[in-house]
Amino acid sequence: MTVTETTAIPEQNDVSSGSNPQQTIDVRNLKLRLQGPAGIVEILKGVDLSLNAGERVSLVGPSGSGKTSLLMVIAGLEQAQEGVVNVCGNDLRALDEDGLALYRRHHVGIVFQDFHLIPTMSALENVALPMEFAGRKDAFEKARAELELVGLGHRTDHYPGQLSGGEQQRVALARALATDPELLLADEPTGNLDGATGETIIELLFDLTKRRGSTLLLITHDPSLAERCDRTVMLRDGEIVSQLESRA
Numbered sequence: 001m002t003v004t005e006t007t008a009i010p011e012q013n014d015v016s017s018g019s020n021p022q023q024t025i026d027v028r029n030l031k032l033r034l035q036g037p038a039g040i041v042e043i044l045k046g047v048d049l050s051l052n053a054g055e056r057v058s059l060v061g062p063s064g065s066g067k068t069s070l071l072m073v074i075a076g077l078e079q080a081q082e083g084v085v086n087v088c089g090n091d092l093r094a095l096d097e098d099g100l101a102l103y104r105r106h107h108v109g110i111v112f113q114d115f116h117l118i119p120t121m122s123a124l125e126n127v128a129l130p131m132e133f134a135g136r137k138d139a140f141e142k143a144r145a146e147l148e149l150v151g152l153g154h155r156t157d158h159y160p161g162q163l164s165g166g167e168q169q170r171v172a173l174a175r176a177l178a179t180d181p182e183l184l185l186a187d188e189p190t191g192n193l194d195g196a197t198g199e200t201i202i203e204l205l206f207d208l209t210k211r212r213g214s215t216l217l218l219i220t221h222d223p224s225l226a227e228r229c230d231r232t233v234m235l236r237d238g239e240i241v242s243q244l245e246s247r248a
Protein backbone atom coordinates (compact mmCIF):
# COMPACT_ATOMS: atom_id res chain seq x y z
CA MET A 1 0.00 0.00 0.00
CA THR A 2 1.17 3.55 -0.64
CA VAL A 3 0.21 6.59 1.40
CA THR A 4 -1.53 9.41 -0.41
CA GLU A 5 -2.76 12.82 0.73
CA THR A 6 -5.01 12.50 3.74
CA THR A 7 -7.82 14.97 3.34
CA ALA A 8 -7.31 16.74 0.04
CA ILE A 9 -10.58 18.49 -0.81
CA PRO A 10 -11.62 17.63 -4.36
CA GLU A 11 -12.20 20.49 -6.77
CA GLN A 12 -15.89 21.18 -7.01
CA ASN A 13 -18.24 23.65 -8.50
CA ASP A 14 -21.89 22.68 -8.57
CA VAL A 15 -22.31 20.35 -5.61
CA SER A 16 -26.01 20.71 -5.01
CA SER A 17 -26.88 19.15 -8.36
CA GLY A 18 -24.27 16.42 -8.13
CA SER A 19 -22.79 17.63 -11.39
CA ASN A 20 -19.83 15.26 -11.43
CA PRO A 21 -21.23 11.97 -12.76
CA GLN A 22 -17.91 10.25 -12.04
CA GLN A 23 -18.39 10.72 -8.31
CA THR A 24 -20.80 8.47 -6.46
CA ILE A 25 -19.99 9.96 -3.07
CA ASP A 26 -18.96 13.55 -2.47
CA VAL A 27 -18.84 14.37 1.24
CA ARG A 28 -17.23 17.58 2.42
CA ASN A 29 -16.72 19.07 5.86
CA LEU A 30 -19.35 16.72 7.22
CA LYS A 31 -20.19 17.27 10.87
CA LEU A 32 -22.54 14.99 12.77
CA ARG A 33 -23.65 15.70 16.32
CA LEU A 34 -25.74 13.25 18.32
CA GLN A 35 -27.37 13.39 21.72
CA GLY A 36 -25.36 11.30 24.16
CA PRO A 37 -26.15 10.57 27.84
CA ALA A 38 -24.03 13.56 28.94
CA GLY A 39 -25.24 15.97 26.24
CA ILE A 40 -24.56 16.63 22.55
CA VAL A 41 -21.46 14.90 21.20
CA GLU A 42 -19.71 15.68 17.91
CA ILE A 43 -19.26 12.24 16.31
CA LEU A 44 -17.96 13.32 12.88
CA LYS A 45 -15.76 16.40 12.91
CA GLY A 46 -15.41 17.66 9.36
CA VAL A 47 -15.07 14.59 7.13
CA ASP A 48 -14.09 14.90 3.44
CA LEU A 49 -14.58 11.76 1.38
CA SER A 50 -15.03 11.15 -2.35
CA LEU A 51 -15.67 7.84 -4.09
CA ASN A 52 -15.65 7.54 -7.86
CA ALA A 53 -18.20 5.39 -9.63
CA GLY A 54 -17.21 1.73 -9.46
CA GLU A 55 -14.55 2.30 -6.81
CA ARG A 56 -14.19 -0.11 -3.88
CA VAL A 57 -13.18 1.62 -0.68
CA SER A 58 -12.72 0.17 2.77
CA LEU A 59 -13.37 2.21 5.90
CA VAL A 60 -11.29 1.23 8.90
CA GLY A 61 -10.50 2.67 12.32
CA PRO A 62 -10.74 1.97 16.04
CA SER A 63 -14.02 1.07 17.67
CA GLY A 64 -16.06 4.21 18.25
CA SER A 65 -14.18 6.27 15.64
CA GLY A 66 -17.40 6.98 13.71
CA LYS A 67 -17.36 4.47 10.83
CA THR A 68 -20.97 3.30 11.20
CA SER A 69 -22.10 6.88 11.82
CA LEU A 70 -20.52 7.98 8.54
CA LEU A 71 -22.12 5.07 6.72
CA MET A 72 -25.51 5.94 8.22
CA VAL A 73 -25.23 9.53 6.97
CA ILE A 74 -24.29 8.33 3.47
CA ALA A 75 -27.21 5.86 3.60
CA GLY A 76 -29.58 8.73 4.39
CA LEU A 77 -30.47 7.16 7.74
CA GLU A 78 -28.83 9.89 9.84
CA GLN A 79 -28.89 13.62 9.07
CA ALA A 80 -25.67 15.65 9.35
CA GLN A 81 -25.85 19.14 10.80
CA GLU A 82 -23.12 20.65 8.62
CA GLY A 83 -21.33 20.06 5.34
CA VAL A 84 -22.05 18.63 1.91
CA VAL A 85 -23.44 15.11 1.53
CA ASN A 86 -23.92 14.43 -2.14
CA VAL A 87 -24.52 10.76 -3.02
CA CYS A 88 -25.55 9.35 -6.40
CA GLY A 89 -26.43 12.86 -7.52
CA ASN A 90 -28.63 13.55 -4.49
CA ASP A 91 -28.00 16.39 -2.08
CA LEU A 92 -29.05 14.43 1.01
CA ARG A 93 -29.14 17.42 3.34
CA ALA A 94 -31.77 19.05 1.11
CA LEU A 95 -34.10 16.03 1.05
CA ASP A 96 -37.11 15.60 3.35
CA GLU A 97 -38.11 12.20 4.78
CA ASP A 98 -39.97 11.19 1.61
CA GLY A 99 -37.05 12.24 -0.55
CA LEU A 100 -34.64 10.26 1.62
CA ALA A 101 -36.87 7.19 1.45
CA LEU A 102 -36.91 7.42 -2.35
CA TYR A 103 -33.14 7.92 -2.42
CA ARG A 104 -32.62 4.80 -0.30
CA ARG A 105 -35.05 2.77 -2.37
CA HIS A 106 -33.44 3.53 -5.72
CA HIS A 107 -29.76 4.22 -5.14
CA VAL A 108 -28.31 2.38 -2.14
CA GLY A 109 -28.09 -1.19 -0.90
CA ILE A 110 -26.97 -1.88 2.66
CA VAL A 111 -25.58 -5.02 4.25
CA PHE A 112 -25.17 -5.20 8.02
CA GLN A 113 -23.11 -7.44 10.27
CA ASP A 114 -26.22 -9.04 11.77
CA PHE A 115 -28.11 -9.52 8.47
CA HIS A 116 -31.27 -7.56 9.45
CA LEU A 117 -33.61 -10.00 7.73
CA ILE A 118 -37.31 -10.05 8.60
CA PRO A 119 -37.76 -13.34 10.53
CA THR A 120 -41.41 -13.86 9.58
CA MET A 121 -40.68 -13.67 5.85
CA SER A 122 -39.11 -16.34 3.65
CA ALA A 123 -35.80 -15.71 1.88
CA LEU A 124 -37.75 -14.96 -1.31
CA GLU A 125 -40.09 -12.50 0.44
CA ASN A 126 -37.16 -10.75 2.14
CA VAL A 127 -35.40 -10.19 -1.18
CA ALA A 128 -38.58 -9.15 -2.99
CA LEU A 129 -39.62 -6.61 -0.34
CA PRO A 130 -37.52 -3.58 -1.39
CA MET A 131 -38.54 -4.13 -5.02
CA GLU A 132 -42.20 -4.29 -4.01
CA PHE A 133 -41.70 -0.97 -2.18
CA ALA A 134 -40.16 0.40 -5.36
CA GLY A 135 -43.30 -0.71 -7.25
CA ARG A 136 -41.63 -3.35 -9.41
CA LYS A 137 -44.11 -5.79 -10.88
CA ASP A 138 -41.43 -8.45 -11.41
CA ALA A 139 -40.28 -8.32 -7.75
CA PHE A 140 -40.63 -12.05 -7.13
CA GLU A 141 -39.05 -13.20 -10.39
CA LYS A 142 -36.13 -10.83 -9.84
CA ALA A 143 -35.82 -11.99 -6.21
CA ARG A 144 -35.64 -15.60 -7.37
CA ALA A 145 -32.94 -14.73 -9.89
CA GLU A 146 -30.94 -12.83 -7.24
CA LEU A 147 -31.14 -15.80 -4.88
CA GLU A 148 -29.88 -18.05 -7.68
CA LEU A 149 -26.93 -15.68 -8.15
CA VAL A 150 -25.89 -16.02 -4.50
CA GLY A 151 -26.28 -19.80 -4.67
CA LEU A 152 -29.55 -20.03 -2.76
CA GLY A 153 -31.98 -21.04 -5.48
CA HIS A 154 -32.81 -24.11 -3.39
CA ARG A 155 -33.55 -22.12 -0.22
CA THR A 156 -36.13 -19.60 -1.43
CA ASP A 157 -38.91 -20.81 0.91
CA HIS A 158 -36.73 -21.04 4.00
CA TYR A 159 -37.18 -18.54 6.83
CA PRO A 160 -34.10 -16.80 8.27
CA GLY A 161 -34.25 -19.01 11.37
CA GLN A 162 -33.91 -22.06 9.11
CA LEU A 163 -30.75 -20.75 7.44
CA SER A 164 -27.11 -20.68 8.56
CA GLY A 165 -25.37 -17.33 9.22
CA GLY A 166 -23.61 -17.48 5.87
CA GLU A 167 -26.86 -18.28 4.09
CA GLN A 168 -28.63 -15.41 5.86
CA GLN A 169 -25.90 -13.01 4.76
CA ARG A 170 -26.29 -14.28 1.18
CA VAL A 171 -30.00 -13.46 1.39
CA ALA A 172 -29.13 -10.01 2.77
CA LEU A 173 -26.68 -9.48 -0.08
CA ALA A 174 -29.26 -10.58 -2.66
CA ARG A 175 -31.77 -8.17 -1.08
CA ALA A 176 -29.27 -5.29 -1.08
CA LEU A 177 -28.38 -5.79 -4.74
CA ALA A 178 -31.84 -6.69 -6.07
CA THR A 179 -32.71 -3.08 -6.89
CA ASP A 180 -29.41 -2.71 -8.83
CA PRO A 181 -28.15 0.11 -6.59
CA GLU A 182 -25.29 2.34 -7.74
CA LEU A 183 -23.84 2.15 -4.24
CA LEU A 184 -23.46 -0.77 -1.84
CA LEU A 185 -22.73 0.04 1.80
CA ALA A 186 -21.48 -2.89 3.88
CA ASP A 187 -20.94 -2.64 7.64
CA GLU A 188 -18.67 -5.49 8.76
CA PRO A 189 -20.57 -8.00 6.60
CA THR A 190 -18.38 -10.90 7.75
CA GLY A 191 -18.21 -9.87 11.41
CA ASN A 192 -20.56 -12.65 12.56
CA LEU A 193 -19.24 -15.38 10.26
CA ASP A 194 -16.39 -17.86 10.51
CA GLY A 195 -13.33 -17.29 8.30
CA ALA A 196 -14.23 -19.60 5.40
CA THR A 197 -17.88 -18.50 5.29
CA GLY A 198 -16.83 -14.85 5.48
CA GLU A 199 -14.43 -15.38 2.59
CA THR A 200 -17.24 -16.80 0.44
CA ILE A 201 -19.43 -13.80 1.23
CA ILE A 202 -16.65 -11.36 0.35
CA GLU A 203 -15.93 -13.14 -2.95
CA LEU A 204 -19.63 -12.91 -3.79
CA LEU A 205 -19.86 -9.29 -2.71
CA PHE A 206 -16.80 -8.28 -4.78
CA ASP A 207 -17.91 -10.33 -7.77
CA LEU A 208 -21.50 -9.08 -7.84
CA THR A 209 -20.61 -5.41 -7.32
CA LYS A 210 -17.88 -5.57 -9.98
CA ARG A 211 -20.20 -7.20 -12.53
CA ARG A 212 -22.77 -4.44 -12.01
CA GLY A 213 -20.26 -1.61 -11.76
CA SER A 214 -21.57 -0.69 -8.29
CA THR A 215 -19.49 1.48 -5.99
CA LEU A 216 -18.63 -0.17 -2.68
CA LEU A 217 -17.97 1.33 0.74
CA LEU A 218 -17.01 -1.45 3.13
CA ILE A 219 -16.43 -1.15 6.88
CA THR A 220 -14.06 -3.78 8.17
CA HIS A 221 -11.69 -4.53 11.04
CA ASP A 222 -9.81 -7.04 8.87
CA PRO A 223 -6.64 -5.46 7.38
CA SER A 224 -6.26 -8.15 4.70
CA LEU A 225 -9.80 -7.54 3.52
CA ALA A 226 -9.27 -3.76 3.55
CA GLU A 227 -6.21 -4.20 1.34
CA ARG A 228 -8.26 -5.99 -1.30
CA CYS A 229 -10.19 -2.77 -1.92
CA ASP A 230 -8.90 0.01 -4.21
CA ARG A 231 -8.37 2.35 -1.28
CA THR A 232 -8.46 2.24 2.51
CA VAL A 233 -9.74 5.22 4.45
CA MET A 234 -8.94 5.42 8.15
CA LEU A 235 -11.14 7.26 10.61
CA ARG A 236 -9.98 8.17 14.08
CA ASP A 237 -12.04 10.10 16.60
CA GLY A 238 -14.43 11.36 13.92
CA GLU A 239 -11.78 12.49 11.45
CA ILE A 240 -10.14 10.92 8.40
CA VAL A 241 -6.48 10.50 9.28
CA SER A 242 -5.19 8.59 6.25
CA GLN A 243 -6.11 7.25 2.84
CA LEU A 244 -4.05 4.39 1.44
CA GLU A 245 -4.29 3.25 -2.16
CA SER A 246 -3.82 -0.46 -2.80
CA ARG A 247 -0.89 -1.40 -5.04
CA ALA A 248 -2.66 -3.93 -7.20
Ligand SMILES: Nc1ncnc2c1ncn2[C@@H]1O[C@H](COP(=O)(O)OP(=O)(O)OP(=O)(O)O)[C@@H](O)[C@H]1O
Pocket residue numbers: 034035036041043061062063064065066067068069070
Ligand atom coordinates in the same frame (compact mmCIF):
# COMPACT_ATOMS: atom_id res chain seq x y z
N1 LIG B 1 -27.37 7.28 18.42
C1 LIG B 1 -26.27 7.68 19.07
N2 LIG B 1 -26.35 8.62 20.01
C2 LIG B 1 -25.25 9.05 20.65
N3 LIG B 1 -24.01 8.61 20.40
C3 LIG B 1 -23.87 7.67 19.47
C4 LIG B 1 -24.99 7.16 18.74
N4 LIG B 1 -24.53 6.25 17.85
C5 LIG B 1 -23.19 6.19 18.03
N5 LIG B 1 -22.81 7.04 18.99
C6 LIG B 1 -21.42 7.26 19.44
O1 LIG B 1 -20.70 7.69 18.31
C7 LIG B 1 -19.37 7.18 18.36
C8 LIG B 1 -19.06 6.51 17.05
O2 LIG B 1 -19.88 5.33 16.94
P1 LIG B 1 -19.83 4.43 15.63
O3 LIG B 1 -20.79 3.31 15.85
O4 LIG B 1 -20.04 5.29 14.45
O5 LIG B 1 -18.34 3.92 15.68
P2 LIG B 1 -17.63 2.75 14.86
O6 LIG B 1 -16.32 3.29 14.40
O7 LIG B 1 -18.55 2.23 13.82
O8 LIG B 1 -17.39 1.66 15.98
P3 LIG B 1 -17.30 0.03 15.90
O9 LIG B 1 -16.06 -0.30 15.14
O10 LIG B 1 -17.21 -0.38 17.34
O11 LIG B 1 -18.56 -0.46 15.25
C9 LIG B 1 -19.30 6.26 19.56
O12 LIG B 1 -18.66 6.95 20.61
C10 LIG B 1 -20.74 5.98 19.88
O13 LIG B 1 -20.92 5.79 21.26
